[in-house]
Every structure is written in C-alpha cells, then in structure tokens.
Amino acid sequence: MTDDARPDDERDAPTVACERCDREWVLDREVNDLDPGSHAIEQFALDHERHTGHYPDGVTPWVARCDRCPDGERFLAERPARRWAETHARHTRHTVRLEPPTGAVEAVSPRDDGDQS
Structure with missing residues (x-):
C-alpha cells in the first residue's frame, strides 16, 4: 500500500x-x-x-542570475529555474547564469533566430 x-x-x-x-x-x-x-x-x-537566510538540511536551490542586471531568483527545481532563465534572456537579451545544486554552471543566452515562442 x-x-x-x-x-x-x-x-x-x-x-x-x-x-x-x-x-x-x-x-x-x-x-x-x-x-x-x-x-x-x-x-x-x-x-x-x-x-x-539559509535552507533546511539537504536543500540546495537552483540559482538563476543575470550577467548584466541585478535580476536573479532561486528555485528548488530545475524546471522553474530554467523557465525563468530562458524567459529573462529572451525578454532582456541578457545572458543568464544557471547554477544547479551540483554540477557545472550553464549560460542561457538569448536566441538570435527570431523565435518568439
């Protein structure tokens, strides 16, 4: 059960x-x-x-930070962190640094292909 x-x-x-x-x-x-x-x-x-000012044991957030402006957010899951990074990059044309709890930092760049999705 x-x-x-x-x-x-x-x-x-x-x-x-x-x-x-x-x-x-x-x-x-x-x-x-x-x-x-x-x-x-x-x-x-x-x-x-x-x-x-700190998270409970075993909780490490995903951090999305803009490289050009002070915008940034913390999320407890990848999906909303990635969505925020992609949306911010698309709307501001700024690169956003996506920092997972473990692993390599990823740069999310604005699209230059004219995609408006």
Whole structure:
C-alpha cells in the first residue's frame, strides 16, 4: 500500500530538519492545510530561507542570475529555474547564469533566430 492509498489521518507527515537551527519540524499541519500537489516541503524550505537566510538540511536551490542586471531568483527545481532563465534572456537579451545544486554552471543566452515562442 502506498502513502497515496492511505487515508489522510494515517499518512506519515514529512519531517524537515535544520542542523543550523538545531530543530526538526513535522509538517503535519502544512500537509493537511494545503491542497494535494501543493509541495508543502518545498514551500516550507522557501519560507525557512526567507526567515533565517539559509535552507533546511539537504536543500540546495537552483540559482538563476543575470550577467548584466541585478535580476536573479532561486528555485528548488530545475524546471522553474530554467523557465525563468530562458524567459529573462529572451525578454532582456541578457545572458543568464544557471547554477544547479551540483554540477557545472550553464549560460542561457538569448536566441538570435527570431523565435518568439
């Protein structure tokens, strides 16, 4: 039986820990208060960083930074980070540096082929 097949009150709530804060949180309320697919763990991690200046244990964001202007964002998944980088590059014609949690930094350049998608 998967967690998805169990009733809500029997599901194990996810736990998030932060060594720097020396705390651990059980996200039972967050999971119950949000709709399915709302990404409670990701939202908690973003809120934690917003309030403390650092992410919980095991969370490293994707960072998209413009090479020419001060714009940039942090994301917890590749897809929104890449979408932001490509959109910013296309609209500003600036190159954006896409930094994954691990691996090589990638430059996302504006398209010169006239593609307006």
